[in-house]
Amino acid sequence: MRRERREIVPRFSAPQRVVHWTVGISFSGLLLSGLALAYPSLYWLTLLFGGGAATRILHPWIGVVYTVAIAAMAFMWARDMTLDRRDRRWLEEVPAYATHRTEKVPDAGKYNAGQKLYFWISIVLGVIFLVTGLPLWFPESFGPGLLGVMRLLHFLATVAGGLLLMMHVYLSTIAFPGTARGMVYGGVGRKWALLHHPAWLREQDRERD
Amino acid sequence: MATLDVKRISAGTTPAPAIREVRDYAKLVDVSRCIGCKGCEVACKEWNDLGVEPTANFGSYQSHQDLSPRTWLLMRFNEVEVDGDLRWLITKSACLHCEEPGCLEACPAPGAVVQYSNGIVDFNQDECIGCQFCVTGCPFDIPRFDDVTRKVYKCNLCIDRVEAGLEPACVKTCPTQAITWGTKDVMERLADSKVAALRERGFEHAAVYDPEGVGGTHMMYVLPHGDRPQDYGLPEAPVAQAGALSGFSWLRPAGAWLFGLGAVATLLHYLTYGPLTPDAVDEGHPPPEERP
Numbered sequence: 001m002r003r004e005r006r007e008i009v010p011r012f013s014a015p016q017r018v019v020h021w022t023v024g025i026s027f028s029g030l031l032l033s034g035l036a037l038a039y040p041s042l043y044w045l046t047l048l049f050g051g052g053a054a055t056r057i058l059h060p061w062i063g064v065v066y067t068v069a070i071a072a073m074a075f076m077w078a079r080d081m082t083l084d085r086r087d088r089r090w091l092e093e094v095p096a097y098a099t100h101r102t103e104k105v106p107d108a109g110k111y112n113a114g115q116k117l118y119f120w121i122s123i124v125l126g127v128i129f130l131v132t133g134l135p136l137w138f139p140e141s142f143g144p145g146l147l148g149v150m151r152l153l154h155f156l157a158t159v160a161g162g163l164l165l166m167m168h169v170y171l172s173t174i175a176f177p178g179t180a181r182g183m184v185y186g187g188v189g190r191k192w193a194l195l196h197h198p199a200w201l202r203e204q205d206r207e208r209d
Numbered sequence: 210m211a212t213l214d215v216k217r218i219s220a221g222t223t224p225a226p227a228i229r230e231v232r233d234y235a236k237l238v239d240v241s242r243c244i245g246c247k248g249c250e251v252a253c254k255e256w257n258d259l260g261v262e263p264t265a266n267f268g269s270y271q272s273h274q275d276l277s278p279r280t281w282l283l284m285r286f287n288e289v290e291v292d293g294d295l296r297w298l299i300t301k302s303a304c305l306h307c308e309e310p311g312c313l314e315a316c317p318a319p320g321a322v323v324q325y326s327n328g329i330v331d332f333n334q335d336e337c338i339g340c341q342f343c344v345t346g347c348p349f350d351i352p353r354f355d356d357v358t359r360k361v362y363k364c365n366l367c368i369d370r371v372e373a374g375l376e377p378a379c380v381k382t383c384p385t386q387a388i389t390w391g392t393k394d395v396m397e398r399l400a401d402s403k404v405a406a407l408r409e410r411g412f413e414h415a416a417v418y419d420p421e422g423v424g425g426t427h428m429m430y431v432l433p434h435g436d437r438p439q440d441y442g443l444p445e446a447p448v449a450q451a452g453a454l455s456g457f458s459w460l461r462p463a464g465a466w467l468f469g470l471g472a473v474a475t476l477l478h479y480l481t482y483g484p485l486t487p488d489a490v491d492e493g494h495p496p497p498e499e500r501p
Contacts, residue, residue: 037317037340039461040220052318052338053359098478100485136340140354144345148454151342155457159464163471170475178487191487 308424315346
């Protein structure tokens, strides 16, 4: 006999939520403190971190937290985020997805191709931030030429990461209401799952039946 | 020094306030006249009250091996072979006070590096955040970072003396007038006459060191072997913005535009398409036949 269907479908485990928010909060801190030091007009943001000198000290240490969290994230999600043939079809329908014509978009599993790409780009950016950030942390150990290149790459990664974060926050809050609760409480509404990840919902129901 | 004389500050967002016509000064170091007495080192220590730093014999007449946060001036006793002869190419190692300072270009802290109309480039430790970008931005390897205070220090050309109409302490103390002080144009003329005299004496490659890549400097050298500045520990062609860092001046505004465009695009998307709420499933998203 079929059991009653759940109105709330579990989506993220507590450890996953903790890792996600560690990445999210540390990256936001890094973005604010980093932009404060990259843009003289945003230098006032250093007040959030206790002034310019304190910001200079804190930024790399927040980076350490971020790097560890990114590594944990890579470890926890890598398998779920592997791209397959279905994802290619999904990517072809990005214009439809972006304009809410969901009927044209192929059914997504637990993660759609856009989320998967966002995940992998985040990992790559994490590596770039680490590799280019270490010389900026200890500038005297590296030559001036190398430091200039590192500073540019670190900045370019910041622009990419900042824009992606903007998109991520927009899509997961006001653009697609019901998304954020999964990352806060762990479960998502049945209707939301049906709308955004129908293939995943079918799978969940099968497993439960 | 008064705000009216502030010509340029690091990480400034608006033009600096200098409107006063002041003379720009220069220190001229005639290496050929230096007898290596290190009186200038002591005078620098005394005037700036920087204290004694113990040193050890490392097989040179040089007092210390390197500049430090408390040693802003070091006479480097470079031992170099010239035409089969050993020569002491003594160099006064201290801030050159560039007209286009690499330290100022590299500094992200507003007002931590200040350039005055009289040519002095000074570090304002109150504003310094200890990132050490100036250390790598300097083509002459002059600024030194203090691990305890987490600030960077260097020669300020005795700005307090210069303001009061005096010459820097090293100039005052030099017994052979190897170091002279005056307005930049006067020092340039003096340097040219010194070079001409040296050439007459057989130093055919004698030259003034006042590199163009940094817009000229407010400490110039007369080098007897001007064709080989590296042997004096001076870079041949220093520039203010080394390598990739020069790209920063246009990448920064480009990045700001991208952030702005991203925000506008997001807003336009929201206003055009609005939210896609879970209730959309009641309107046939996705098609009923695909529903579980």
